[in-house]
Amino acid sequence: MMEIFWINGQYQEDERIFDSQFEVYEWTDSLYQDFSNGFLRKENIGYATPDAKVIDCLTELIPQWAGYTNVNVTLHKDIIEIDGKDLYRIWITYCR
Template identity: 45%
Template structure:
């Protein structure tokens, strides 16, 4: 997880657990510009959230988003516990 720019913390809904897949999709798509800005600089980028659904969505879409700008990335995930709450993390690794 070294050399990763974490974009979480800059949005008020970063700590939200969404009720529906539609909300997850809308939220994750809204993060696209943040991720692509770093990917286009060939910087590894990551996101952390208590909502596993968001991580699953991003895990599927990260490679596609990188492919749009002719990059190949691997996707890594992890879980950590913070103050009794599970936080899910996802980040890219340049291939």
């Protein structure tokens, strides 16, 4: 299995279910720096959250962010269950 650097777990908002789409966008947009640092290092980066809205927003933003740094990435998504709760995940791999 490929190694993925998971950026969740660093912030208290990682476990939050956001009330509005505006909050979701503001939060996901703030993750740009975490993802862009990985783009520059060519790391496989992922994020996990209990809020599916965050994953939907990242699905749109990550390709834009990758384009800013001229890298080609493939998005992957899944849902896992931990302690009876769904956890939505998204991660990137590099197109070589």
